[in-house]
Amino acid sequence: MVRTVLLALVLFGLWLLMSGVYKPLVIGLGAGSALAAACIVRRMARLDGYRAMEIFNPLRAFTYFLWLLKEIALSNIAVTKVILSGGATMRQNLFRVNNTQKTDLGAVVYANSITLTPGTLTVEIGPDHFWIHALAYDDSDIYALADMDAHITALEPRT
Amino acid sequence: MGLVADILSWACLIGGSFFTITGALGIVRLPDFWARLHASGVAESGGMILIILGLCLQAGWGLVTVKLIIIGIFLFITGPTSTHAIANAALVTGWRPKPGTGIEQKDTPPFYDVKEPTVRN
Numbered sequence: 001m002v003r004t005v006l007l008a009l010v011l012f013g014l015w016l017l018m019s020g021v022y023k024p025l026v027i028g029l030g031a032g033s034a035l036a037a038a039c040i041v042r043r044m045a046r047l048d049g050y051r052a053m054e055i056f057n058p059l060r061a062f063t064y065f066l067w068l069l070k071e072i073a074l075s076n077i078a079v080t081k082v083i084l085s086g087g088a089t090m091r092q093n094l095f096r097v098n099n100t101q102k103t104d105l106g107a108v109v110y111a112n113s114i115t116l117t118p119g120t121l122t123v124e125i126g127p128d129h130f131w132i133h134a135l136a137y138d139d140s141d142i143y144a145l146a147d148m149d150a151h152i153t154a155l156e157p158r159t
Numbered sequence: 160m161g162l163v164a165d166i167l168s169w170a171c172l173i174g175g176s177f178f179t180i181t182g183a184l185g186i187v188r189l190p191d192f193w194a195r196l197h198a199s200g201v202a203e204s205g206g207m208i209l210i211i212l213g214l215c216l217q218a219g220w221g222l223v224t225v226k227l228i229i230i231g232i233f234l235f236i237t238g239p240t241s242t243h244a245i246a247n248a249a250l251v252t253g254w255r256p257k258p259g260t261g262i263e264q265k266d267t268p269p270f271y272d273v274k275e276p277t278v279r280n
Contacts (some may be wrong), residue, residue: 014229017222017225017226017229018226018229020222069208072204072205072208073205076178076201076204076205079185079197079198079200079201080178080181080201082185082197083181083182083184083185083188083189083198083201084181084184086188087188087189087190087194090189090190090194090259091259091260091262092193092194092256092257092258092259093256093258093259093262093264094255094256094258094264094268095264095265096265096266096268111239111243112236112239112240112243113239114239115200115238115239115240115242115243116200116204116235116238116239117204118197118200118201118204118205119197119200121193121196121197121200121242121243121246122239122243122246123243123246123247123250123268124247124250124268124269124270126269131250131268131269133193133196133246133256135193135194135197137259137262
């Protein structure tokens with residue numbers, strides 16, 4: 001229930017920020033549609049046992065976001081070097097990486113983080129592993145990905 | 160604000176433009192489909208973040224900055240998702256990356272029994 005209220009509040013805040021028109025009618029319409037959307041999401045979440053309504057600890061998520069930005073910067077520079085060399089230092093590989101996340105949100109964040117850092121790309125998703133394509137594969141890539149995996153698993157709520 | 164913000168924002172905008180142009184160059188220069196996907200990743204992560212950051216610094220405090228940040232969050236999630244969709248579609252239809260020198264694959268990736276398409280590159 002807390003999560004549904006939180007979702008409605010976030011949606012309403014988003015409406016206020018996006019519209020920029022503060023008349024009673026517009027604000028009322030915004031509140032109504034935020035509530036309706038939250039109710040629909042709650043009904044749909046009941047179908048799959050609330051798997052889609054996981055929340056991360058905001059402070060830890062923010063720390064992870066900063067760490068991810070650093071990783072993105074580093075791998076951007078690495079891929080830029082490969083491109084400027086005309087693909088001479090390219091070493092493509094499609095390999096398997098295990099993931100340890102329990103929640104769907106954790107797995108999505110891991111898969112998207114891998115794709116977001118240039119040079120690695122999630123190609124296929126299995127129940128407990130991903131297939132990753134790397135542009136300039138290095139044997140240490142697996143350890144770097146395991147490190148990222150541990151970071152995201154630490155974000156997940158303990159049960 | 161003022162001079163410092165201007166210098167920072169132009170540094171971000173120039174850096175972002177550099178990464179976007181590098182990504183475009185990579186899409187033209189790299190030899191095959193899989194490598195080009197990575198080149199587009201440079202433009203959509205590094206280039207996108209730096210350009211939006213630069214524009215935020217230009218806009219100052221206000222609704223415009225909030226909207227820019229919302230656009231940034233949206234692209235942060237949809238960019239990798241669409242790249243994954245393209246890569247997965249390629250794998251399912253039988254496009255295989257060529258393994259680099261000295262790499263032997265321990266286990267076979269899925270969909271490697273699909274016949275490779277005849278039209279390539």
